[in-house]
Amino acid sequence: MASIPGCSSQSSIDIASNLTVFAASSSFEAFQVIGSEFELLHPGVQIDFSFAGSSTLRAQLELGAVADLFVSANERQMALAYQADLLLASPRLIAFNNLAVVVPSGSKQVATLKDLTAPDIRIVIALPEVPVGAYARLALARMDGAPGFGEEFSDNVLNNVVSQEGNVRHVIAKVLLGEADAAIVYRSDLAGSSSDRIDAITIPPRFNVEARYLGAVxxxxxxxxxxxxxxxFILSETSQKILQDYGFVEVAQ
Known part of the structure:
Protein backbone atom coordinates (compact mmCIF):
# COMPACT_ATOMS: atom_id res chain seq x y z
CA MET A 1 0.00 0.00 0.00
CA ALA A 2 1.31 3.43 -0.90
CA SER A 3 2.45 5.59 1.99
CA ILE A 4 0.20 8.42 3.12
CA PRO A 5 1.81 11.86 3.52
CA GLY A 6 2.05 12.97 7.13
CA CYS A 7 1.67 9.45 8.57
CA SER A 8 4.53 7.52 10.14
CA SER A 9 3.00 4.06 10.34
CA GLN A 10 0.69 1.86 8.31
CA SER A 11 -0.18 -0.52 11.15
CA SER A 12 -3.44 1.23 12.01
CA ILE A 13 -4.80 1.54 8.48
CA ASP A 14 -7.85 -0.55 7.57
CA ILE A 15 -8.25 -1.65 11.19
CA ALA A 16 -11.33 -0.50 13.09
CA SER A 17 -9.94 1.78 15.80
CA ASN A 18 -10.98 4.68 17.97
CA LEU A 19 -8.55 7.46 18.71
CA THR A 20 -9.26 9.75 21.66
CA VAL A 21 -7.87 13.27 21.37
CA PHE A 22 -7.95 15.82 24.20
CA ALA A 23 -7.64 19.21 22.48
CA ALA A 24 -7.83 22.87 23.46
CA SER A 25 -11.26 24.42 22.85
CA SER A 26 -9.85 26.98 20.44
CA SER A 27 -8.90 24.21 18.02
CA PHE A 28 -12.50 22.92 17.80
CA GLU A 29 -13.48 23.83 14.25
CA ALA A 30 -10.07 23.31 12.64
CA PHE A 31 -9.55 19.95 14.31
CA GLN A 32 -12.99 18.71 13.27
CA VAL A 33 -11.91 19.21 9.66
CA ILE A 34 -8.45 17.72 10.23
CA GLY A 35 -10.02 14.73 11.96
CA SER A 36 -12.39 14.12 9.05
CA GLU A 37 -9.49 14.25 6.59
CA PHE A 38 -7.54 11.74 8.67
CA GLU A 39 -10.52 9.38 8.87
CA LEU A 40 -10.88 9.47 5.09
CA LEU A 41 -7.27 8.36 4.75
CA HIS A 42 -7.65 5.67 7.43
CA PRO A 43 -10.72 3.49 6.73
CA GLY A 44 -12.26 2.14 9.92
CA VAL A 45 -10.70 4.78 12.16
CA GLN A 46 -12.87 7.11 14.25
CA ILE A 47 -11.46 10.09 16.12
CA ASP A 48 -13.25 11.01 19.33
CA PHE A 49 -12.41 14.57 20.32
CA SER A 50 -12.80 16.00 23.80
CA PHE A 51 -12.53 19.79 23.67
CA ALA A 52 -12.04 21.91 26.80
CA GLY A 53 -9.64 24.39 28.34
CA SER A 54 -6.08 23.08 28.29
CA SER A 55 -5.84 23.26 32.09
CA THR A 56 -9.04 21.21 32.43
CA LEU A 57 -7.81 18.55 30.03
CA ARG A 58 -4.45 18.28 31.75
CA ALA A 59 -6.19 17.92 35.12
CA GLN A 60 -8.40 15.18 33.70
CA LEU A 61 -5.34 13.28 32.52
CA GLU A 62 -3.80 13.60 35.97
CA LEU A 63 -6.99 12.14 37.46
CA GLY A 64 -6.74 9.10 35.22
CA ALA A 65 -8.75 10.03 32.14
CA VAL A 66 -7.69 8.02 29.10
CA ALA A 67 -6.64 9.76 25.89
CA ASP A 68 -4.25 8.97 23.07
CA LEU A 69 -3.19 12.52 22.28
CA PHE A 70 -3.12 15.81 24.21
CA VAL A 71 -3.12 19.17 22.42
CA SER A 72 -2.55 22.24 24.59
CA ALA A 73 -2.88 25.92 23.73
CA ASN A 74 0.13 26.85 25.82
CA GLU A 75 3.45 25.52 26.99
CA ARG A 76 2.71 25.68 30.72
CA GLN A 77 -0.07 23.08 30.68
CA MET A 78 1.98 20.79 28.48
CA ALA A 79 5.00 21.22 30.75
CA LEU A 80 2.91 20.28 33.77
CA ALA A 81 1.68 17.18 31.94
CA TYR A 82 5.25 16.26 31.06
CA GLN A 83 6.44 16.76 34.64
CA ALA A 84 3.61 14.51 35.84
CA ASP A 85 4.87 11.75 33.50
CA LEU A 86 1.65 11.84 31.48
CA LEU A 87 3.37 12.06 28.09
CA LEU A 88 5.23 9.43 26.10
CA ALA A 89 7.76 11.87 24.67
CA SER A 90 8.52 15.57 24.43
CA PRO A 91 5.66 17.59 22.92
CA ARG A 92 5.81 18.90 19.37
CA LEU A 93 4.96 22.43 18.24
CA ILE A 94 1.94 22.25 15.90
CA ALA A 95 0.67 25.83 15.44
CA PHE A 96 0.72 29.44 16.60
CA ASN A 97 -2.12 31.80 17.48
CA ASN A 98 -2.61 35.41 18.59
CA LEU A 99 -5.21 37.40 20.49
CA ALA A 100 -7.97 39.74 19.35
CA VAL A 101 -10.82 41.62 20.98
CA VAL A 102 -14.26 40.68 19.67
CA VAL A 103 -17.45 42.71 19.90
CA PRO A 104 -20.98 42.15 18.57
CA SER A 105 -21.20 42.96 14.88
CA GLY A 106 -21.89 46.66 14.35
CA SER A 107 -21.16 47.58 17.96
CA LYS A 108 -20.88 51.29 18.70
CA GLN A 109 -19.88 50.85 22.35
CA VAL A 110 -16.43 49.37 21.82
CA ALA A 111 -14.56 50.52 18.73
CA THR A 112 -11.00 50.78 20.08
CA LEU A 113 -8.93 49.17 22.80
CA LYS A 114 -9.26 52.32 24.90
CA ASP A 115 -13.04 51.83 24.97
CA LEU A 116 -12.53 48.72 27.11
CA THR A 117 -12.13 51.00 30.14
CA ALA A 118 -15.33 52.99 29.54
CA PRO A 119 -17.98 52.88 32.30
CA ASP A 120 -20.58 50.09 32.12
CA ILE A 121 -18.74 48.12 29.43
CA ARG A 122 -19.23 44.40 30.06
CA ILE A 123 -16.10 42.39 29.31
CA VAL A 124 -15.63 38.63 29.40
CA ILE A 125 -12.30 36.83 29.54
CA ALA A 126 -11.19 33.33 30.46
CA LEU A 127 -10.03 32.25 33.90
CA PRO A 128 -6.35 32.98 34.62
CA GLU A 129 -5.42 29.29 34.62
CA VAL A 130 -6.84 28.87 31.12
CA PRO A 131 -4.26 29.72 28.42
CA VAL A 132 -6.33 32.39 26.67
CA GLY A 133 -7.10 33.96 30.05
CA ALA A 134 -3.42 34.09 30.98
CA TYR A 135 -2.54 35.48 27.55
CA ALA A 136 -5.25 38.15 27.82
CA ARG A 137 -3.92 39.39 31.15
CA LEU A 138 -0.37 39.46 29.79
CA ALA A 139 -1.41 41.47 26.73
CA LEU A 140 -3.31 43.98 28.88
CA ALA A 141 -0.34 44.36 31.22
CA ARG A 142 1.88 45.16 28.24
CA MET A 143 -0.38 48.13 27.47
CA ASP A 144 0.10 49.68 30.91
CA GLY A 145 1.99 52.95 30.53
CA ALA A 146 2.05 52.82 26.74
CA PRO A 147 1.16 56.10 24.98
CA GLY A 148 -2.57 56.67 25.09
CA PHE A 149 -3.35 53.89 27.58
CA GLY A 150 -2.30 55.08 31.03
CA GLU A 151 -0.44 53.38 33.86
CA GLU A 152 -3.48 51.48 35.17
CA PHE A 153 -5.02 50.46 31.87
CA SER A 154 -5.07 46.73 32.62
CA ASP A 155 -6.63 47.24 36.07
CA ASN A 156 -9.31 49.47 34.58
CA VAL A 157 -10.14 46.87 31.93
CA LEU A 158 -10.24 44.05 34.47
CA ASN A 159 -12.60 46.13 36.63
CA ASN A 160 -15.09 45.88 33.75
CA VAL A 161 -14.91 42.08 33.61
CA VAL A 162 -18.32 40.61 34.42
CA SER A 163 -17.51 36.95 33.83
CA GLN A 164 -14.51 34.64 33.64
CA GLU A 165 -15.01 31.45 31.68
CA GLY A 166 -13.40 28.02 31.63
CA ASN A 167 -12.61 27.98 27.92
CA VAL A 168 -12.55 30.31 24.94
CA ARG A 169 -15.72 28.94 23.36
CA HIS A 170 -17.67 29.96 26.46
CA VAL A 171 -16.03 33.39 26.32
CA ILE A 172 -17.11 34.10 22.76
CA ALA A 173 -20.57 32.64 23.44
CA LYS A 174 -21.18 35.45 25.95
CA VAL A 175 -20.69 38.00 23.17
CA LEU A 176 -22.92 36.07 20.76
CA LEU A 177 -25.67 35.84 23.39
CA GLY A 178 -25.55 39.58 24.08
CA GLU A 179 -24.24 39.06 27.60
CA ALA A 180 -20.98 40.91 26.95
CA ASP A 181 -19.92 44.01 25.03
CA ALA A 182 -16.42 42.71 24.37
CA ALA A 183 -14.21 39.69 24.95
CA ILE A 184 -10.58 38.76 24.48
CA VAL A 185 -10.22 35.60 22.41
CA TYR A 186 -7.89 34.04 19.86
CA ARG A 187 -7.52 35.36 16.35
CA SER A 188 -8.60 31.92 15.11
CA ASP A 189 -12.03 32.49 16.68
CA LEU A 190 -12.63 35.18 14.06
CA ALA A 191 -12.54 32.58 11.29
CA GLY A 192 -15.11 30.23 12.81
CA SER A 193 -18.78 29.71 12.06
CA SER A 194 -19.74 32.79 14.13
CA SER A 195 -17.53 35.18 12.16
CA ASP A 196 -20.49 37.00 10.56
CA ARG A 197 -21.89 37.89 13.99
CA ILE A 198 -18.80 39.52 15.47
CA ASP A 199 -16.35 42.29 14.66
CA ALA A 200 -12.71 42.35 15.70
CA ILE A 201 -10.45 44.96 17.24
CA THR A 202 -6.81 44.26 16.50
CA ILE A 203 -4.30 44.06 19.33
CA PRO A 204 -1.03 45.51 17.97
CA PRO A 205 1.92 43.10 17.74
CA ARG A 206 3.92 44.95 20.41
CA PHE A 207 1.20 44.11 22.95
CA ASN A 208 -0.02 40.81 21.55
CA VAL A 209 0.97 37.34 22.69
CA GLU A 210 2.15 34.41 20.61
CA ALA A 211 0.24 31.33 21.71
CA ARG A 212 2.16 28.15 20.99
CA TYR A 213 0.05 25.02 20.45
CA LEU A 214 1.73 21.76 21.37
CA GLY A 215 0.74 18.15 20.81
CA ALA A 216 1.97 14.98 22.49
CA VAL A 217 1.11 11.30 22.62
CA PHE A 233 -0.76 14.29 10.18
CA ILE A 234 -1.42 17.49 12.15
CA LEU A 235 2.02 18.64 11.04
CA SER A 236 1.46 17.64 7.42
CA GLU A 237 1.02 20.25 4.70
CA THR A 238 -2.67 19.35 4.41
CA SER A 239 -3.42 19.97 8.08
CA GLN A 240 -1.25 23.06 8.35
CA LYS A 241 -3.23 24.58 5.48
CA ILE A 242 -6.48 23.80 7.33
CA LEU A 243 -5.14 25.43 10.49
CA GLN A 244 -4.14 28.49 8.47
CA ASP A 245 -7.63 28.66 6.93
CA TYR A 246 -9.04 28.82 10.47
CA GLY A 247 -6.83 31.70 11.56
CA PHE A 248 -3.87 29.87 13.05
CA VAL A 249 -0.29 30.54 12.03
CA GLU A 250 1.28 27.46 10.54
CA VAL A 251 4.52 25.94 11.72
CA ALA A 252 7.33 26.33 9.19
CA GLN A 253 7.95 23.03 7.45
Missing part, protein backbone atom coordinates in the same frame (compact mmCIF):
# COMPACT_ATOMS: atom_id res chain seq x y z
CA UNK A 218 0.12 10.30 26.14
CA UNK A 219 2.04 7.82 28.24
CA UNK A 220 -0.85 5.35 28.40
CA UNK A 221 -2.23 5.83 24.89
CA UNK A 222 -4.44 2.80 24.08
CA UNK A 223 -3.72 3.22 20.37
CA UNK A 224 -0.11 4.29 20.36
CA UNK A 225 0.83 3.93 16.70
CA UNK A 226 -2.35 5.58 15.47
CA UNK A 227 -1.78 8.46 17.89
CA UNK A 228 1.69 8.96 16.43
CA UNK A 229 0.19 8.86 12.93
CA UNK A 230 -2.35 11.55 13.79
CA UNK A 231 0.24 13.81 15.40
CA UNK A 232 2.34 13.51 12.24
Missing amino acids: TQNAPNLELAKDFLD
Whole structure:
Protein backbone atom coordinates (compact mmCIF):
# COMPACT_ATOMS: atom_id res chain seq x y z
CA MET A 1 0.00 0.00 0.00
CA ALA A 2 1.31 3.43 -0.90
CA SER A 3 2.45 5.59 1.99
CA ILE A 4 0.20 8.42 3.12
CA PRO A 5 1.81 11.86 3.52
CA GLY A 6 2.05 12.97 7.13
CA CYS A 7 1.67 9.45 8.57
CA SER A 8 4.53 7.52 10.14
CA SER A 9 3.00 4.06 10.34
CA GLN A 10 0.69 1.86 8.31
CA SER A 11 -0.18 -0.52 11.15
CA SER A 12 -3.44 1.23 12.01
CA ILE A 13 -4.80 1.54 8.48
CA ASP A 14 -7.85 -0.55 7.57
CA ILE A 15 -8.25 -1.65 11.19
CA ALA A 16 -11.33 -0.50 13.09
CA SER A 17 -9.94 1.78 15.80
CA ASN A 18 -10.98 4.68 17.97
CA LEU A 19 -8.55 7.46 18.71
CA THR A 20 -9.26 9.75 21.66
CA VAL A 21 -7.87 13.27 21.37
CA PHE A 22 -7.95 15.82 24.20
CA ALA A 23 -7.64 19.21 22.48
CA ALA A 24 -7.83 22.87 23.46
CA SER A 25 -11.26 24.42 22.85
CA SER A 26 -9.85 26.98 20.44
CA SER A 27 -8.90 24.21 18.02
CA PHE A 28 -12.50 22.92 17.80
CA GLU A 29 -13.48 23.83 14.25
CA ALA A 30 -10.07 23.31 12.64
CA PHE A 31 -9.55 19.95 14.31
CA GLN A 32 -12.99 18.71 13.27
CA VAL A 33 -11.91 19.21 9.66
CA ILE A 34 -8.45 17.72 10.23
CA GLY A 35 -10.02 14.73 11.96
CA SER A 36 -12.39 14.12 9.05
CA GLU A 37 -9.49 14.25 6.59
CA PHE A 38 -7.54 11.74 8.67
CA GLU A 39 -10.52 9.38 8.87
CA LEU A 40 -10.88 9.47 5.09
CA LEU A 41 -7.27 8.36 4.75
CA HIS A 42 -7.65 5.67 7.43
CA PRO A 43 -10.72 3.49 6.73
CA GLY A 44 -12.26 2.14 9.92
CA VAL A 45 -10.70 4.78 12.16
CA GLN A 46 -12.87 7.11 14.25
CA ILE A 47 -11.46 10.09 16.12
CA ASP A 48 -13.25 11.01 19.33
CA PHE A 49 -12.41 14.57 20.32
CA SER A 50 -12.80 16.00 23.80
CA PHE A 51 -12.53 19.79 23.67
CA ALA A 52 -12.04 21.91 26.80
CA GLY A 53 -9.64 24.39 28.34
CA SER A 54 -6.08 23.08 28.29
CA SER A 55 -5.84 23.26 32.09
CA THR A 56 -9.04 21.21 32.43
CA LEU A 57 -7.81 18.55 30.03
CA ARG A 58 -4.45 18.28 31.75
CA ALA A 59 -6.19 17.92 35.12
CA GLN A 60 -8.40 15.18 33.70
CA LEU A 61 -5.34 13.28 32.52
CA GLU A 62 -3.80 13.60 35.97
CA LEU A 63 -6.99 12.14 37.46
CA GLY A 64 -6.74 9.10 35.22
CA ALA A 65 -8.75 10.03 32.14
CA VAL A 66 -7.69 8.02 29.10
CA ALA A 67 -6.64 9.76 25.89
CA ASP A 68 -4.25 8.97 23.07
CA LEU A 69 -3.19 12.52 22.28
CA PHE A 70 -3.12 15.81 24.21
CA VAL A 71 -3.12 19.17 22.42
CA SER A 72 -2.55 22.24 24.59
CA ALA A 73 -2.88 25.92 23.73
CA ASN A 74 0.13 26.85 25.82
CA GLU A 75 3.45 25.52 26.99
CA ARG A 76 2.71 25.68 30.72
CA GLN A 77 -0.07 23.08 30.68
CA MET A 78 1.98 20.79 28.48
CA ALA A 79 5.00 21.22 30.75
CA LEU A 80 2.91 20.28 33.77
CA ALA A 81 1.68 17.18 31.94
CA TYR A 82 5.25 16.26 31.06
CA GLN A 83 6.44 16.76 34.64
CA ALA A 84 3.61 14.51 35.84
CA ASP A 85 4.87 11.75 33.50
CA LEU A 86 1.65 11.84 31.48
CA LEU A 87 3.37 12.06 28.09
CA LEU A 88 5.23 9.43 26.10
CA ALA A 89 7.76 11.87 24.67
CA SER A 90 8.52 15.57 24.43
CA PRO A 91 5.66 17.59 22.92
CA ARG A 92 5.81 18.90 19.37
CA LEU A 93 4.96 22.43 18.24
CA ILE A 94 1.94 22.25 15.90
CA ALA A 95 0.67 25.83 15.44
CA PHE A 96 0.72 29.44 16.60
CA ASN A 97 -2.12 31.80 17.48
CA ASN A 98 -2.61 35.41 18.59
CA LEU A 99 -5.21 37.40 20.49
CA ALA A 100 -7.97 39.74 19.35
CA VAL A 101 -10.82 41.62 20.98
CA VAL A 102 -14.26 40.68 19.67
CA VAL A 103 -17.45 42.71 19.90
CA PRO A 104 -20.98 42.15 18.57
CA SER A 105 -21.20 42.96 14.88
CA GLY A 106 -21.89 46.66 14.35
CA SER A 107 -21.16 47.58 17.96
CA LYS A 108 -20.88 51.29 18.70
CA GLN A 109 -19.88 50.85 22.35
CA VAL A 110 -16.43 49.37 21.82
CA ALA A 111 -14.56 50.52 18.73
CA THR A 112 -11.00 50.78 20.08
CA LEU A 113 -8.93 49.17 22.80
CA LYS A 114 -9.26 52.32 24.90
CA ASP A 115 -13.04 51.83 24.97
CA LEU A 116 -12.53 48.72 27.11
CA THR A 117 -12.13 51.00 30.14
CA ALA A 118 -15.33 52.99 29.54
CA PRO A 119 -17.98 52.88 32.30
CA ASP A 120 -20.58 50.09 32.12
CA ILE A 121 -18.74 48.12 29.43
CA ARG A 122 -19.23 44.40 30.06
CA ILE A 123 -16.10 42.39 29.31
CA VAL A 124 -15.63 38.63 29.40
CA ILE A 125 -12.30 36.83 29.54
CA ALA A 126 -11.19 33.33 30.46
CA LEU A 127 -10.03 32.25 33.90
CA PRO A 128 -6.35 32.98 34.62
CA GLU A 129 -5.42 29.29 34.62
CA VAL A 130 -6.84 28.87 31.12
CA PRO A 131 -4.26 29.72 28.42
CA VAL A 132 -6.33 32.39 26.67
CA GLY A 133 -7.10 33.96 30.05
CA ALA A 134 -3.42 34.09 30.98
CA TYR A 135 -2.54 35.48 27.55
CA ALA A 136 -5.25 38.15 27.82
CA ARG A 137 -3.92 39.39 31.15
CA LEU A 138 -0.37 39.46 29.79
CA ALA A 139 -1.41 41.47 26.73
CA LEU A 140 -3.31 43.98 28.88
CA ALA A 141 -0.34 44.36 31.22
CA ARG A 142 1.88 45.16 28.24
CA MET A 143 -0.38 48.13 27.47
CA ASP A 144 0.10 49.68 30.91
CA GLY A 145 1.99 52.95 30.53
CA ALA A 146 2.05 52.82 26.74
CA PRO A 147 1.16 56.10 24.98
CA GLY A 148 -2.57 56.67 25.09
CA PHE A 149 -3.35 53.89 27.58
CA GLY A 150 -2.30 55.08 31.03
CA GLU A 151 -0.44 53.38 33.86
CA GLU A 152 -3.48 51.48 35.17
CA PHE A 153 -5.02 50.46 31.87
CA SER A 154 -5.07 46.73 32.62
CA ASP A 155 -6.63 47.24 36.07
CA ASN A 156 -9.31 49.47 34.58
CA VAL A 157 -10.14 46.87 31.93
CA LEU A 158 -10.24 44.05 34.47
CA ASN A 159 -12.60 46.13 36.63
CA ASN A 160 -15.09 45.88 33.75
CA VAL A 161 -14.91 42.08 33.61
CA VAL A 162 -18.32 40.61 34.42
CA SER A 163 -17.51 36.95 33.83
CA GLN A 164 -14.51 34.64 33.64
CA GLU A 165 -15.01 31.45 31.68
CA GLY A 166 -13.40 28.02 31.63
CA ASN A 167 -12.61 27.98 27.92
CA VAL A 168 -12.55 30.31 24.94
CA ARG A 169 -15.72 28.94 23.36
CA HIS A 170 -17.67 29.96 26.46
CA VAL A 171 -16.03 33.39 26.32
CA ILE A 172 -17.11 34.10 22.76
CA ALA A 173 -20.57 32.64 23.44
CA LYS A 174 -21.18 35.45 25.95
CA VAL A 175 -20.69 38.00 23.17
CA LEU A 176 -22.92 36.07 20.76
CA LEU A 177 -25.67 35.84 23.39
CA GLY A 178 -25.55 39.58 24.08
CA GLU A 179 -24.24 39.06 27.60
CA ALA A 180 -20.98 40.91 26.95
CA ASP A 181 -19.92 44.01 25.03
CA ALA A 182 -16.42 42.71 24.37
CA ALA A 183 -14.21 39.69 24.95
CA ILE A 184 -10.58 38.76 24.48
CA VAL A 185 -10.22 35.60 22.41
CA TYR A 186 -7.89 34.04 19.86
CA ARG A 187 -7.52 35.36 16.35
CA SER A 188 -8.60 31.92 15.11
CA ASP A 189 -12.03 32.49 16.68
CA LEU A 190 -12.63 35.18 14.06
CA ALA A 191 -12.54 32.58 11.29
CA GLY A 192 -15.11 30.23 12.81
CA SER A 193 -18.78 29.71 12.06
CA SER A 194 -19.74 32.79 14.13
CA SER A 195 -17.53 35.18 12.16
CA ASP A 196 -20.49 37.00 10.56
CA ARG A 197 -21.89 37.89 13.99
CA ILE A 198 -18.80 39.52 15.47
CA ASP A 199 -16.35 42.29 14.66
CA ALA A 200 -12.71 42.35 15.70
CA ILE A 201 -10.45 44.96 17.24
CA THR A 202 -6.81 44.26 16.50
CA ILE A 203 -4.30 44.06 19.33
CA PRO A 204 -1.03 45.51 17.97
CA PRO A 205 1.92 43.10 17.74
CA ARG A 206 3.92 44.95 20.41
CA PHE A 207 1.20 44.11 22.95
CA ASN A 208 -0.02 40.81 21.55
CA VAL A 209 0.97 37.34 22.69
CA GLU A 210 2.15 34.41 20.61
CA ALA A 211 0.24 31.33 21.71
CA ARG A 212 2.16 28.15 20.99
CA TYR A 213 0.05 25.02 20.45
CA LEU A 214 1.73 21.76 21.37
CA GLY A 215 0.74 18.15 20.81
CA ALA A 216 1.97 14.98 22.49
CA VAL A 217 1.11 11.30 22.62
CA THR A 218 0.12 10.30 26.14
CA GLN A 219 2.04 7.82 28.24
CA ASN A 220 -0.85 5.35 28.40
CA ALA A 221 -2.23 5.83 24.89
CA PRO A 222 -4.44 2.80 24.08
CA ASN A 223 -3.72 3.22 20.37
CA LEU A 224 -0.11 4.29 20.36
CA GLU A 225 0.83 3.93 16.70
CA LEU A 226 -2.35 5.58 15.47
CA ALA A 227 -1.78 8.46 17.89
CA LYS A 228 1.69 8.96 16.43
CA ASP A 229 0.19 8.86 12.93
CA PHE A 230 -2.35 11.55 13.79
CA LEU A 231 0.24 13.81 15.40
CA ASP A 232 2.34 13.51 12.24
CA PHE A 233 -0.76 14.29 10.18
CA ILE A 234 -1.42 17.49 12.15
CA LEU A 235 2.02 18.64 11.04
CA SER A 236 1.46 17.64 7.42
CA GLU A 237 1.02 20.25 4.70
CA THR A 238 -2.67 19.35 4.41
CA SER A 239 -3.42 19.97 8.08
CA GLN A 240 -1.25 23.06 8.35
CA LYS A 241 -3.23 24.58 5.48
CA ILE A 242 -6.48 23.80 7.33
CA LEU A 243 -5.14 25.43 10.49
CA GLN A 244 -4.14 28.49 8.47
CA ASP A 245 -7.63 28.66 6.93
CA TYR A 246 -9.04 28.82 10.47
CA GLY A 247 -6.83 31.70 11.56
CA PHE A 248 -3.87 29.87 13.05
CA VAL A 249 -0.29 30.54 12.03
CA GLU A 250 1.28 27.46 10.54
CA VAL A 251 4.52 25.94 11.72
CA ALA A 252 7.33 26.33 9.19
CA GLN A 253 7.95 23.03 7.45
